[in-house]
Amino acid sequence: MGANTEKKPSRIQLKNRKRIMDAALDVFSQHGYRGATLDQIAEAAGMSKPNLIYYFDGKEAIHVALLNALMEEWLDPLIEMKAEGDPMTEILGYVRRKMEMSHRYPRESRLFAGEIIQGAPRMKPHLERRLKPLFDEKCALIESWMKAGRIARMDPRHLILTIWAVTQHYADFDAQLRVLLPEGDGADAHVETMFRRLLTPEPTKR
Amino acid sequence: MGANTEKKPSRIQLKNRKRIMDAALDVFSQHGYRGATLDQIAEAAGMSKPNLIYYFDGKEAIHVALLNALMEEWLDPLIEMKAEGDPMTEILGYVRRKMEMSHRYPRESRLFAGEIIQGAPRMKPHLERRLKPLFDEKCALIESWMKAGRIARMDPRHLILTIWAVTQHYADFDAQLRVLLPEGDGADAHVETMFRRLLTPEPTKR
DNA sequence: CCGGTTTTTTACCATTTGGTAAAGGCACGA
DNA sequence: TCGTGCCTTTACCAAATGGTAAAAAACCGG
Structure with a gap:
């Protein structure tokens, strides 16, 4: 199950989502939406790419968030x-x-x-x-x-x-x-x- | 031979380089360097991707120009x-x-x-x-x-x-x-x- | 209209990219 | 201890991407 269904987000979810958004902010602000890659974001966040997708529904979802x-x-x-x-x-x-x-x-x-x-x-x-x-x-x-x-x-x-x-x-x-x-x-x-x-x-x- | 060696540029070279740069301006200004693709530029310029490369040494060369x-x-x-x-x-x-x-x-x-x-x-x-x-x-x-x-x-x-x-x-x-x-x-x-x-x-x- | 040069197309290629499947790990209560 | 539900990793994949090789076509002075 994705992490975006409206349930109570656990402590670790909050923490990791924050980590991802911070990393994504780095990458998106420097390269724009199209120029940013999930791999870059994943590396900046210190986690694997599929792990990003576990917390967000995809690249666009991160950007929108x-x-x-x-x-x-x-x-x-x-x-x-x-x-x-x-x-x-x-x-x-x-x-x-x-x-x-x-x-x-x-x-x-x-x-x-x-x-x-x-x-x-x-x-x-x-x-x-x-x-x-x-x-x-x-x-x-x-x-x-x-x-x-x-x-x-x-x-x-x-x-x-x-x-x-x-x-x-x-x-x-x-x-x-x-x-x-x-x-x-x-x-x-x-x-x-x-x-x-x-x-x-x-x-x-x- | 590339088109960037310092010889007299032919009429058609001038024309096509201009066409490419105009198309590239569209694409780069809208998506940024990383977000722009050669295919987009090629389509906007109405020519094939290898043809771009014939006139410019690559993506970066177009951007620099x-x-x-x-x-x-x-x-x-x-x-x-x-x-x-x-x-x-x-x-x-x-x-x-x-x-x-x-x-x-x-x-x-x-x-x-x-x-x-x-x-x-x-x-x-x-x-x-x-x-x-x-x-x-x-x-x-x-x-x-x-x-x-x-x-x-x-x-x-x-x-x-x-x-x-x-x-x-x-x-x-x-x-x-x-x-x-x-x-x-x-x-x-x-x-x-x-x-x-x-x-x-x-x-x-x- | 011929031969060489310039331009364009077709067929590829290796890498990157966004994303998936599925198997492991891990914490934790019963 | 065992399951059970959350989290993470490994192994992939199809499409897109920047770029190349080489053949085909168009051009052009003589």
């Missing part, structure tokens, strides 16, 4: 941006959390990037069902802040996209960064300053 | 940013050219992104030899503009990286965009406005 886990984690920082707080603080806080995530989970970031670049074949449903509603909700929130004059006016959708663009870039293009900025960086400070300037309302003319 | 061609094209917009012009105009012109490129050559953009995400295994030399010097040169130029007070002060390296981040994002994350912005966009206008605000020097306090 990764994407599912990823999406939940990925939305968190945006969910945390709350209407109650000070707009500038909330948005900059979101930016900071997103940057932190890029640093802490570069593999996840690359996995996501790879999937989207390839046209999101396995993730489009997630995007539509989970990301889109959240995106719309937070756009509305930002818009209300703008209408209240508490931050500079702009298209909130493109504001969020720009935040994603910058934070993704610093995670995914690490190889390029290491060539261009051998010293390390100052990226976080730059990004925060940039968005602060961008969001500061211009003083009303008089 | 693509990356070489890409890098030249890719640097153009940045090269065009000249010291003689008005700083704001020059930088915004660069941003516009880069955005235009993202729209016109999405496959190239994705190919590049994929290669960098995978650690730039085949492109690091290019980055070091061609991109890095140009990057440093243009950073110095921007810095001189900033020191002259003609645009706002910031780390020029991160300014350029931010421009890349945003322009790449709009090309590479198209699948996500189509979910979140079903209407199309306003991306170009937003990006221009954003960088204009960012670069406008604050009025000197008095």
